[in-house]
Each structure stands twice: as C-alpha cells, then as structure tokens.
Amino acid sequence: MAQIKVGVIGCGVISEIYLKNCQMFGMDVVACADIDVERARSRAAQFGIARACSVEELLADPEIEIVINLTIPNAHADIARQALLAGKHVHSEKPLALNTEEGKALVELANSRGLRIGAAPDTFLGSHLQTARKVIDDGWIGRPIAATAFMMSHGPERWHPNPDFFYQPGGGPMFDMGPYYLTALVHLLGPVRQLAGIAQTTFAERVITGANRFGERIPVSTPTHVTGLLQFEQGAVGTIVTSFDVWHSELPRIEIYGTEGTLAVPDPNYFGGVLRVRRQGAEQWTEVAPLFGFSENRRGLAVADMADAIKTGRPHRANGELALHVLEMMEGIHVSSASGRHYEMTTRCERPLPWPVGFDEEGVRLSFFHR
Ligand SMILES: NC(=O)c1ccc[n+]([C@@H]2O[C@H](COP(=O)([O-])OP(=O)(O)OC[C@H]3O[C@@H](n4cnc5c(N)ncnc54)[C@H](O)[C@@H]3O)[C@@H](O)[C@H]2O)c1
Structure with missing residues (x-):
C-alpha cells in the first residue's frame, strides 16, 4: 500500500x-x-x-x-x-x-x-509509561487513590537558542512541561473532573545564559511556578507542581499511590527510564522490566x-480529545489561580489505547x- x-x-x-x-x-x-x-x-x-x-x-x-x-x-x-x-x-x-x-x-x-x-x-507511548499502565491495569498497586507529579527546573534559557516563547502565554512551566505530566496522568488514571490551582510569576524578566544570546534579558508574561490539585473521575486525587523558578530539588517525577502499593514512574519528558513498584509490606522497591519498545527518544x-x-x-x-482535555487542565489551573475558585472541567476523554x-x-x- x-x-x-x-x-x-x-x-x-x-x-x-x-x-x-x-x-x-x-x-x-x-x-x-x-x-x-x-x-x-x-x-x-x-x-x-x-x-x-x-x-x-x-x-x-x-x-x-x-x-x-x-x-x-x-x-x-x-x-x-x-x-x-x-x-x-x-x-x-x-x-x-x-x-x-x-x-x-x-x-x-x-x-x-x-x-x-x-x-x-x-512520550506516554514510551516503554516506561506503557509498562506503568499495564502494572496499574493488572492491579499490582490495587485501586489508585492518589498521584503526585513534580517538574522542578530553572527554565530553558540556559540551553535553548531562542527561549522567548517559554516566557510568553502558551509557554511557562505548565503549558510547556505540564503536557508530559498531565498526559501521563490521564493515560494512567483517566480524565479529570475538577481541579484547583495557585500560580505565581516570580521574576519579571529572565537572563539568557545560552551561548548565542548570552546576557540578553527577556520579559516574562506568564506564571513560572504553577501548582495544581486534580480530582480524577475514577476517584484518585492528584497534585502537580511545575516550575521554572527552582534551582535544585530532590522530588520524584511521578508517583501513583494505590490501595496496595506505590508505583514510581520516571520522567515523562522521556520515553524510557526505570519503573519501580513497592507493594504493601515489601522491604524495598522492585524494578519492573519494560514490556514494550520505545525507550529511546x-x-x-x-x-x-x-x-x-x-x-x-x-x-x-495521541488524539485531539486527549490533547484538548490536557489543554483545559492547564488553562483551568491558571483560571482557578486567578479566580480563587475550583474549576469544573467541560471536556473529557477516554484513556488512549495501550500498545x-x-x-x-x-x-x-x-x-x-x-x-
Ligand atoms: N526544543 C525542544 O527540546 C522541544 C522539546 C519538545 C517539544 N518542543 C516543542 O516544539 C515546538 C517547537 O519548539 P522548538 O524548540 O523547535 O522551537 P524553535 O523556535 O527552535 O523552532 C520553531 C520553528 O517554527 C518556525 N515558525 C514559527 N512560527 C511559524 C509560522 N507561523 N509558520 C511557519 N513556521 C513558523 C520558526 O521560524 C522556527 O524555525 C514548541 O511547541 C515546543 O514546545 C520543543
């Protein structure tokens, strides 16, 4: 054909x-x-x-x-x-x-x-997130009751040749990096019903330290430290923090907490990484071997x-309904922050088919x- x-x-x-x-x-x-x-x-x-x-x-x-x-x-x-x-x-x-x-x-x-x-x-089609989905769907951590997702960084102006768009509406840590984390969470746990957020713009401008525009200042017109609370339809509660303001952090990327154990999911900005599970009563974490390809970029x-x-x-x-639902989550977090009220989602999507x-x-x- x-x-x-x-x-x-x-x-x-x-x-x-x-x-x-x-x-x-x-x-x-x-x-x-x-x-x-x-x-x-x-x-x-x-x-x-x-x-x-x-x-x-x-x-x-x-x-x-x-x-x-x-x-x-x-x-x-x-x-x-x-x-x-x-x-x-x-x-x-x-x-x-x-x-x-x-x-x-x-x-x-x-x-x-x-x-x-x-x-x-x-990236949710990568080996780590597809294997994580199978571990959850097969019941290894019981019923998921909560999730955390953390993306702590100090912004892309150290490496990107033209970092301006990261600090304009449509950029910022939630719109830029949130899609990886939120798409991963929806892939694992399904759609979100309601959410809340608090966001702040910490610095009025950023200084480029990448080689080609070294020292140039760029204005910031979007929040750069954005936190959200998520109520999944399925019943679990999620917490997400995305930041371009943090120099150092030791927080995990994504963890899913179930009634019978915890799943530690590596960076959803990548396709692979070590997935670990620890069931109730286990003395230590166990690495889960990938069940799919796609561990490289x-x-x-x-x-x-x-x-x-x-x-x-x-x-x-990676369909439009999924992307739209994630987009509404990101916008909703900012809307909730500005209004001081919870945000009710108007879109929903099915979990995408696993491999x-x-x-x-x-x-x-x-x-x-x-x-
Ligand atoms: N750079 C990364 O590591 C990375 C990683 C993942 C996703 N992304 C995403 O990919 C997208 C592009 O990022 P990038 O880093 O390649 O940016 P970039 O600035 O390097 O490239 C964007 C290109 O789009 C062109 N362009 C802009 N407006 C256009 C228009 N109206 N019509 C035609 N061309 C137009 C620009 O001239 C430029 O060549 C962004 O949405 C970004 O979030 C980037």
Whole structure:
C-alpha cells in the first residue's frame, strides 16, 4: 500500500529528532516549510527531503496528507487550522492551542471534516509509561487513590537558542512541561473532573545564559511556578507542581499511590527510564522490566500511529480529545489561580489505547508501514 505522505511545518530545534524518527519508522516526508525558508532548506538538505518551501506551498500540495506542526506555541492553532482547511490531517507539537476555546474549535473542525487531529506529547507511548499502565491495569498497586507529579527546573534559557516563547502565554512551566505530566496522568488514571490551582510569576524578566544570546534579558508574561490539585473521575486525587523558578530539588517525577502499593514512574519528558513498584509490606522497591519498545527518544511515534490509524480506520492514540482535555487542565489551573475558585472541567476523554504487549520499533516498521 502507498505510504501516506507527510509535510513538516516549523524547522527549528525539535524538527531534527522528528525527521530522524519519521524516516526511521519508514514514513515518507516529502516537504518541509518554515516562516524562515533558510531553516526549511537546511533541514531538507540534512534529511534529503525533496522540497523546502513556504507554508502556503506546502499546504497547497495535494500529495501531502498529514502535516506535522512543529512551530512555536502561539502559532500552533493557526497552522493546524490552515492545515485542516486545506484538507490535511494534522499533528501539532504541544500545546494543542493557547486556550480551551481555540482547542475545541480545532477538534470540532477536524471532526466536521472527517480529518484527524493530534498533538504531542507522545512520550506516554514510551516503554516506561506503557509498562506503568499495564502494572496499574493488572492491579499490582490495587485501586489508585492518589498521584503526585513534580517538574522542578530553572527554565530553558540556559540551553535553548531562542527561549522567548517559554516566557510568553502558551509557554511557562505548565503549558510547556505540564503536557508530559498531565498526559501521563490521564493515560494512567483517566480524565479529570475538577481541579484547583495557585500560580505565581516570580521574576519579571529572565537572563539568557545560552551561548548565542548570552546576557540578553527577556520579559516574562506568564506564571513560572504553577501548582495544581486534580480530582480524577475514577476517584484518585492528584497534585502537580511545575516550575521554572527552582534551582535544585530532590522530588520524584511521578508517583501513583494505590490501595496496595506505590508505583514510581520516571520522567515523562522521556520515553524510557526505570519503573519501580513497592507493594504493601515489601522491604524495598522492585524494578519492573519494560514490556514494550520505545525507550529511546521516539518523538514522532504518534504520527506513525496516526498514519496507521488513518489506513486501518481505528482511533489514533495521541488524539485531539486527549490533547484538548490536557489543554483545559492547564488553562483551568491558571483560571482557578486567578479566580480563587475550583474549576469544573467541560471536556473529557477516554484513556488512549495501550500498545499490545511487546510492541516495539520493529512492530511499527512491520505492521504500520508494510501491510
Ligand atoms: N526544543 C525542544 O527540546 C522541544 C522539546 C519538545 C517539544 N518542543 C516543542 O516544539 C515546538 C517547537 O519548539 P522548538 O524548540 O523547535 O522551537 P524553535 O523556535 O527552535 O523552532 C520553531 C520553528 O517554527 C518556525 N515558525 C514559527 N512560527 C511559524 C509560522 N507561523 N509558520 C511557519 N513556521 C513558523 C520558526 O521560524 C522556527 O524555525 C514548541 O511547541 C515546543 O514546545 C520543543
């Protein structure tokens, strides 16, 4: 069967790993575009992609069926909308949009046109989070009653060449890193019914210490220390803290507490890592061997899954409903902080389908692209 043809819009830092992985999985990336055409040319040359072009040209190409949207957060919704209006399926980097209203409009547009929409992160498809899901679903920690998630850092201005967007609306630690943690929690525990948040903007500006713009000051227009409390439909209570203000911390990344034990889940910003379980009465933690592939950086895996889902007519895993629910959680935490009141969620989603046990990179190459 002919491969689904893919176009990439946004050829910055993250496009490199996407292109590498898309090619590794056997996807046919035929064009890439950027507002800065030089960047598109450079990525096209690096990966042997036939065409580097403008966004308009890419969207006008009738061959391209899926657009991968790797632009900066405040361009995500606009590019996704344009792609859908051009009749293309779209997978965006996170967040899906800057607010729930915009996100809902995108999901509705996609549904009304029979097109797929999806968004990062796809790290929940990695070996650690898929194995964690199986451990929970098979009852090893009993009924989950609570979860904690902590992302403590001092921001990306030490390493990112253009860190401005991290400190604008759509950035900040919750919109930038929250998607990894919240998507992981929804994947493990299901949707959230109600939440509350308190957020603060600690520093009015940040100083870039990365090499190319060393010493430059950038203004901060979004909260940089954001805490949230989550009531899952299933009954568990979650606590999340995301920060760009903390120099050092020894807090874990994610822990799930059940009636019969605790599961310690490694960093959801990555695909792999050591998963540990400790059941009631156990003297120590036990490492759980991964039951799936995808322990290396496999960003772009969700696009491969979407391509297969289109061909076979099944739901794709990193889907619009999931991304929209996570987007509303992030916005809701900020809304609750500003209003001083709890926030009732208006969206919900199903837990995404887990992989079949043992599924790995070879499975993607064989079953997704060579049916
Ligand atoms: N850098 C990372 O490690 C990383 C990791 C995971 C996710 N992400 C996400 O990926 C996205 C991109 O991040 P990045 O680090 O690659 O940023 P970047 O600034 O390096 O690249 C973004 C690219 O998009 C282009 N662009 C911006 N607006 C555009 C528009 N309207 N039309 C066409 N092109 C446009 C820019 O010219 C730039 O080349 C963000 O949403 C970010 O959260 C980044």
